[in-house]
Amino acid sequence: MVGRRNTKLQELLTEFGYTHAQLADEVNQVAERLFGTPAQCTDRHVRRWISGDVQWPWLRYLLPLQEIFGRSPESMGFTPRRTSRVPVLAPRPAAAPVKEHHPVRRREFIAVGLATVLGLDGIPVQGRLGITDVERIRAIVPALYRHDHQLGGGALHDVAAEALRRVQQALNQCSYGERVERLLYSAMGDLAASAGWFAYDAGRQEEAGRLYSQALQSGMLAADGMLQARVWSNLAMQARLHGRDQEALRIGRAAVGTRQAKNDPWLMTLLHCRQAVGYARTGERIRAERSLARAEKAYDRVQGQPAAWLSFLTPAEIAGLAGAAHHALGKYDRAEQLTADALAMLEPRFERNRVYYTAQRAQALLDGGRVEQAAAAAGTAVGLAGRVQSERVRDKVSALRHQMRRHAHVSTVADFLEQTRPRGA
Numbered sequence: 001m002v003g004r005r006n007t008k009l010q011e012l013l014t015e016f017g018y019t020h021a022q023l024a025d026e027v028n029q030v031a032e033r034l035f036g037t038p039a040q041c042t043d044r045h046v047r048r049w050i051s052g053d054v055q056w057p058w059l060r061y062l063l064p065l066q067e068i069f070g071r072s073p074e075s076m077g078f079t080p081r082r083t084s085r086v087p088v089l090a091p092r093p094a095a096a097p098v099k100e101h102h103p104v105r106r107r108e109f110i111a112v113g114l115a116t117v118l119g120l121d122g123i124p125v126q127g128r129l130g131i132t133d134v135e136r137i138r139a140i141v142p143a144l145y146r147h148d149h150q151l152g153g154g155a156l157h158d159v160a161a162e163a164l165r166r167v168q169q170a171l172n173q174c175s176y177g178e179r180v181e182r183l184l185y186s187a188m189g190d191l192a193a194s195a196g197w198f199a200y201d202a203g204r205q206e207e208a209g210r211l212y213s214q215a216l217q218s219g220m221l222a223a224d225g226m227l228q229a230r231v232w233s234n235l236a237m238q239a240r241l242h243g244r245d246q247e248a249l250r251i252g253r254a255a256v257g258t259r260q261a262k263n264d265p266w267l268m269t270l271l272h273c274r275q276a277v278g279y280a281r282t283g284e285r286i287r288a289e290r291s292l293a294r295a296e297k298a299y300d301r302v303q304g305q306p307a308a309w310l311s312f313l314t315p316a317e318i319a320g321l322a323g324a325a326h327h328a329l330g331k332y333d334r335a336e337q338l339t340a341d342a343l344a345m346l347e348p349r350f351e352r353n354r355v356y357y358t359a360q361r362a363q364a365l366l367d368g369g370r371v372e373q374a375a376a377a378a379g380t381a382v383g384l385a386g387r388v389q390s391e392r393v394r395d396k397v398s399a400l401r402h403q404m405r406r407h408a409h410v411s412t413v414a415d416f417l418e419q420t421r422p423r424g425a
Helices: 007-016 020-035 043-051 059-069 103-117 131-138 140-151 157-173 178-201 205-221 225-241 245-256 259-263 265-281 285-299 315-328 332-345 351-367 371-385 391-407 411-419
Strands: none
Touching: 007 043, 007 059, 020 043, 020 059, 131 140, 131 157, 131 178, 140 157, 140 178, 140 351, 157 178, 178 205, 178 225, 178 391, 205 225, 225 245, 225 259, 225 265, 245 265, 259 265, 265 285, 265 315, 285 315, 315 332, 315 351, 332 351, 351 371, 351 391, 371 391, 371 411, 391 411
């Protein structure tokens, strides 16, 4: 049965200057940017929406349409079914088509739509679980990490925590065999470790510690040594954040010694890089340099694609961590050079790391006495920082700005401080 023609959507296309094909392309681009995969929308879909043949599009189309037009589904002329889920987005004023979506809008959009895209409602809460259910749960973590690199943990930790809660509910209320049980604990631990990382990045350290403990317990119950080594690595980072460098090194050494690390060059590369930074912070130059060399040797052995949580480990990341180690050793020129190399190699998808390493380069320039160059780099870091929700990165940029105040007599620094002064300060 043909429904009533959707004149509101037709008017929006006219107002925004879209043809049917152009709107379909825009839906696909927004979906890919926000969810990691295109929506496979065509001009035929748009024609059916306007004709009224489809009165309520699938969510993979509806959410991008909301982002494009800044309207609720009803304001776009769609009629919900009784079973339809209506995502709520704060409306924005109608304007010309926006090809570059504002980062804040993008974060709001993901917070509303990601739980749906991840299929959290599809996780069973009763009945018997099988391998297919485990695979569906396993797919959550890679989807989350596709957004983590661009948005930061502040945009994702609540979604990850909700996913973890649903998996725990399934584990406690459903039935399953022994093999599925082990796989479930492994999947749940992977999700808990990821949620812990997002909380860590968002500055929620107490929550991160609790989630890491849960992930470690799940790893033990699943006999998943790789998961346990991953959690140890994250715990070492957290210890270092709190200034417990010796503890971080001890944890890192334990992780390096595991069979899983020895068998996985991706993991071994990361562990040696982080150990290098730890040794540098305690003034152990020879051990730091030895760890960097071992990291490079391990990276030479990597093949294929890493686990989702290690997808950030690229030559750019290795150079950036080497820069951090040299900075801790007081080798500021070398640190700046390595960090500049990291920024040059960094892929566009790693927005948070771009902010982080831009601030790291500015710090190296400042500590090396190149104050005017440091001010320019610091200004870039501040400008980029609004793109991500990472309290860890914000703290680094804020500390850098505070240190720049000692050089307020330099005109470029004075300009930087004035331009980046917090509102109301």
